[in-house]
Structure formats: C-alpha cells, structure tokens
Amino acid sequence: MSRNVGRRSFIVTAAAAFAAACGWDGGRTFRPVLSGVSRFNDWVSARIFSSTRRAPKYDPSERSRSFPAYHISAMTPTVDDIAAWRLEVGGLVRTPLSLSLDEIRAMESVTYTVKHHCVEGWSAIATWTGTPFRAVAERAGVLPEARYVRFDTFDRNYYNGWDLDSAYHPETILAYGFNGQDLRPDHGAPLRLYAPHKLGYKLTKYLTRVTFTDERPGGYWEDQGYPWFAGV
Amino acid sequence: MDEPIRRHHWIVRVTHWATFILIFAMASSGLQIYRAYPRFGERGGPYFPNLFHNTAFPEWMRLGGWLAGGINWHFFFMWPLIGFGLLYIGYMIVSGEWKKLAFGPRDVKPALEMMKYYLRIRKDHPPQGKHNALQKGAYTGAVLLGVLSVLTGLAIYKPVQLAWLTAAFGGFQAARYWHFWAVWLFVAFTIVHVVMVFAVDPPSLRAMVTGRYRGRFPSDEP
Numbered sequence: 046m047s048r049n050v051g052r053r054s055f056i057v058t059a060a061a062a063f064a065a066a067c068g069w070d071g072g073r074t075f076r077p078v079l080s081g082v083s084r085f086n087d088w089v090s091a092r093i094f095s096s097t098r099r100a101p102k103y104d105p106s107e108r109s110r111s112f113p114a115y116h117i118s119a120m121t122p123t124v125d126d127i128a129a130w131r132l133e134v135g136g137l138v139r140t141p142l143s144l145s146l147d148e149i150r151a152m153e154s155v156t157y158t159v160k161h162h163c164v165e166g167w168s169a170i171a172t173w174t175g176t177p178f179r180a181v182a183e184r185a186g187v188l189p190e191a192r193y194v195r196f197d198t199f200d201r202n203y204y205n206g207w208d209l210d211s212a213y214h215p216e217t218i219l220a221y222g223f224n225g226q227d228l229r230p231d232h233g234a235p236l237r238l239y240a241p242h243k244l245g246y247k248l249t250k251y252l253t254r255v256t257f258t259d260e261r262p263g264g265y266w267e268d269q270g271y272p273w274f275a276g277v
Numbered sequence: 278m279d280e281p282i283r284r285h286h287w288i289v290r291v292t293h294w295a296t297f298i299l300i301f302a303m304a305s306s307g308l309q310i311y312r313a314y315p316r317f318g319e320r321g322g323p324y325f326p327n328l329f330h331n332t333a334f335p336e337w338m339r340l341g342g343w344l345a346g347g348i349n350w351h352f353f354f355m356w357p358l359i360g361f362g363l364l365y366i367g368y369m370i371v372s373g374e375w376k377k378l379a380f381g382p383r384d385v386k387p388a389l390e391m392m393k394y395y396l397r398i399r400k401d402h403p404p405q406g407k408h409n410a411l412q413k414g415a416y417t418g419a420v421l422l423g424v425l426s427v428l429t430g431l432a433i434y435k436p437v438q439l440a441w442l443t444a445a446f447g448g449f450q451a452a453r454y455w456h457f458w459a460v461w462l463f464v465a466f467t468i469v470h471v472v473m474v475f476a477v478d479p480p481s482l483r484a485m486v487t488g489r490y491r492g493r494f495p496s497d498e499p
Contacts, residue, residue: 068336070346079349086352094438101440110321160449162436165344166314168449169321242437270345272352277437 070270080270087274094276096210100241103158108224109169112161114231115245117265122200122251123230130235132181132219136195136256139186146221146235152176152184155218159241162277173239174222179213187257195262196238197254205249206262211276216240219252244275281489284407284481286372292365293485296423297467299358302350303426304460305340309347312339317454325454355430362423377407380417384410419466422459429456 071079116122124130127146134142158172182194187209195206211217220239221228228234233250240248246266256262267273285293315331318324341347369375380388387410393399395411403409408416432443432452446452474482480492 068339068342070342071349076349079353082353082356083349090435094435098438100437101444109319113320160436162449163314164348166310166453167320169319266345270349272348277435 076270083270083272087272090274090276091208091210097214098242099216100157100159103160103170105158105172105225107170108158108172112169112171112232113163113167114229114233116200116231116233116250117203118201121230122198124199124235127235132236132252133254134181134185135254136258137188137191138257139188140184142181142185144181149176149181149219149236150221152180155216156222157216157241159216161241161245163245164271164275172222172224173218173220174225175218175220175236175239177215178217178219178238179215181219181255182213182257185257190259191257192259193257193261195254195256195258196249196252197256198249198251199253200251203249203251203265204262205247205264205267206258206273207243207247208274211240211243211274214240214242216242242276244272244277246271247275281491283488284484284490285488286368286374287488288364288368289374290485290488292361292368295357295361296365299354299361300463300467302340302354303358304463305338306347306350306354307457307460308334309339309341310344310351311457312347313344317450317457319450325450327454327457329457359427362427366420378413378416380410380413384413386410388414415466415470419463422462422466426456426459426463429453429459432456 070076130146132142132144132149134144153176154174155177156172156174158170161169161171163169191209193206193208194212195204197204207217217238217240220233220237221235223229223232228237233252236252237250238248238252246264261273264271264273311329312333315329315333316324317327324330339347341350369378387403387405390399390403391405391409391411394402428442429446429452431439432446433449433456436443436449436452443449443452446455478492480490484490484492
C-alpha cells in the first residue's frame with residue numbers, strides 16, 4: 046500500500062509542479078541555467094553546422110505579398126539628411142572608416158532572393174541587394190585579435206553582436222535594396238544588415254556603427270533571453 | 278495470488294516516465310512559441326487548414342511566459358528528450374526486445390482480430406505474446422511519432438543548414454505544421470493509452486512502475 050501512496054503523491058506533486066510551472070520563464074534561479082543551455086546550443090550550432098552554407102534561392106516571382114517590418118522606436122526611425130549619414134567602422138581595425146551611402150553603393154554588390162525566418166515562426170520571401178560585409182571589413186583591415194562585431198543603430202538602443210565567421214559568410218550583406226528598389230524606412234533604411242542564415246532579430250536595421258571587438262557583445266533581444274547565435 | 282513476473286527493464290520504465298513528462302514540457306513550451314505566430318503559411322497566406330488557426334492557448338497550457346522563455350525551455354528539454362529517446366531505442370535494439378514491439382506486415386491480420394474482439398464481434402481474446410498486435414501498432418507508432426517530432430523540429434530549427442530536410446517536409450511552414458500535428462497525435466495516443474490501461478489491463482500500470490506484472494490476460498485463461 047505504501048507504494049500506492051508514494052505513487053499517488055508523486056503524481057499529485059508532479060501535476061501541481063507542472064501547473065505552477067506554466068507561464069514560468071525560470072525565475073531568478075533557473076533562468077541562468079536556461080541561458081547557459083542556450084549558450085551551449087549556440088556552441089553546438091556553431092561547431093556542427095557550416096559557417097559558409099548558402100541559403101536556398103527563390104525566383105523573384107515567389108516574393109511574399111506582405112513582409113512585416115519591426116522596430117523598437119514608437120515611430121519608424123528615419124534619417125533627415127541622407128548626405129550627412131555615415132556608417133562608422135571602428136574598434137579593432139587598422140583603418141577606421143566613415144562611409145557614406147554612395148561609397149557603400151560603389152563597392153561590390155550582391156543580390157539574392159531568399160526566405161526570411163523570424164523567431165516568431167513566420168517566414169517571407171524577398172530580394173535583397175547590398176555590399177558583402179566582408180568587403181567592408183577588409184577595407185577597414187580587421188586586426189587578428191577581433192573575434193566579434195557589434196552593430197549599433199539609430200532605432201533607440203537597438204544593437205546586437207555577431208561572431209566573425211557568421212559575419213564573413215558570403216551572404217551576409219549591408220543591404221540598401223529591397224525587392225529591386227531602395228530600402229524603405231520600415232525595412233531599416235538607409236542601411237541594414239541582412240543574411241538568410243540568421244533569424245530576423247540578428248539582421249540589425251538603421252545601422253550607424255560597426256565595431257570589431259574581442260568581447261562578445263549582447264543584443265537588444267539577446268539580453269532579454271533570446272538565443273544569441275540564432276543561426277538557421 | 279500469481280507470482281509476479283518481471284516485465285519491464287528499468288531502462289524501459291525510466292525512459293517511459295521521463296518521456297511522458299518531457300513531452301508535456303515540450304508541448305507546453307511549444308504552445309508558448311506557437312502563440313507568436315499561431316498559423317501556418319507564408320506571410321500573406323494562403324494558410325494551411327488548421328483547427329487552431331489564430332488560437333491563443335490559455336496561459337495554463339503554456340510554459341515560458343513569453344516567446345524567449347518558451348524557446349529556452351523548448352531548447353533545454355530537447356536534450357533529455359533526445360537522450361532518453363536514444364537510450365530507449367538503443368536498449369530495444371541491444372536487448373532484442375524490439376521484436377516483441379515492432380509492428381510488421383505479419384501483425385496486420387492479428388490487429389484486425391484484436392479490433393474485432395474490442396468491438397465485440399469476436400468473443401474470445403486472440404492469443405498474444407507480450408503485446409497484442411494493436412499494442413504493437415500503437416507503440417511502434419509512438420516511437421515513429423517521436424522520430425518525426427525530432428526531425429520536423431530540426432527542419433524548423435535549421436531550415437538553411439538542413440535545407441534538404443526542410444524541403445523533404447514540404448518547406449519551413451509545412452515542417453512547422455507537421456511538428457504541430459505531432460503534438461495532437463501524442464495527446465491522442467496518451468489518452469487512448471491511459472484509457473486502455475485502466476479499462477483493459479490495470480496491473481500493467483504497476484508493471485511500468487515496479488517492473489513486476491501481477492495481472493492475467495483473458496488469453497491466458499486455461
């Protein structure tokens with residue numbers, strides 16, 4: 046009989062624990078464990094998957110009819126004077142750069158039609174045009190001690206960080222074109238990061254600054270609990 | 278009283294109960310993730326037929342509190358789920374127990390006979406080994422469902438790295454769709470499984486806890 050009681054109380058305890066746990070993000074005690082496992086998953090992803098695999102390509106006729114655009118500012122952030130806008134490239138580089146949009150447009154360019162994967166579960170196909178991030182990095186001459194790159198924006202305090210392998214992927218671009226036209230303000234004009242091999246929240250819009258660093262930068266969403274690597 | 282017979286190895290019992298809890302945890306954190314985009318299909322549609330299109334599941338069914346919480350629980354529990362799954366499958370192969378459980382072409386006819394028995398078309402219980410043919414079908418199906426859940430999960434997790442896998446399921450949104458279906462098939466399996474345990478063979482519950490079986494099947498009657 047004692048075995049029966051033991052089993053019953055186990056089931057009741059488990060059910061109660063389960064009901065109480067729902068809606069629970071781990072709390073102060075368990076959230077660090079979860080983010081530790083999230084970092085472990087990042088580590089596994091970075092090691093077992095390729096940092097150069099190209100994404101499947103689509104025909105422009107397959108573009109999605111709608112493509113949501115998110116920003117954290119109350120209003121869509123815009124640049125008043127595009128002639129005054131610059132992308133500052135600095136940190137662990139030989140030659141810090143201050144690039145105008147025209148200078149970036151004059152560099153080599155890549156165009157692809159790919160599927161965008163949002164962490165929320167939606168996906169949408171669009172055509173993106175931009176300069177390979179690697180070309181900008183080479184122009185600045187990244188120092189060997191750099192391991193990460195941080196992206197800052199004029200969308201309030203939105204920022205995030207990438208590992209250099211992912212940033213140097215041939216399909217990681219600084220995009221200024223969307224579906225054959227100039228990048229629109231809701232999609233991050235004048236310049237945003239784009240890559241089909243990362244979740245949308247890593248594809249930083251409204252860029253102002255690129256900083257090479259040896260310390261892993263966090264990120265606006267990453268600091269709140271989203272996975273950091275977010276490679277798809 | 279009958280002498281109890283040893284029925285389930287401790288690996289089977291531990292993986293059984295661990296998987297039961299873990300599937301609940303995966304399903305509830307999965308419903309939290311589902312909340313962020315509760316439909317299937319590219320933005321702008323068309324959408325897949327779905328009973329839960331735009332359904333907001335109640336809070337008590339969701340684990341994580343918000344999207345990142347759901348994701349972090351989901352990607353935490355995936356490890357023990359895969360670990361226990363591999364331990365179970367490994368044990369079945371090494372011990373040879375899989376032969377008593379795997380549903381094969383030879384089980385089709387006995388399964389129909391079992392169905393007749395449950396539907397009262399046939400009076401006597403068909404002879405059986407450790408499990409009857411319908412059980413074999415259900416348990417084999419549950420294992421395959423686990424495999425399907427893991428594979429569709431990987432297809433959603435890495436649709437670029439594993440583009441071939443995602444394409445095999447019909448694309449990213451279709452992979453999400455099958456991943457979601459797996460949840461309801463697990464729920465259906467669990468309900469039928471529990472009902473059958475209590476309706477047909479209550480001693481089997483104790484056997485799955487202690488490993489010892491004290492019951493009798495109708496087919497065992499002299």
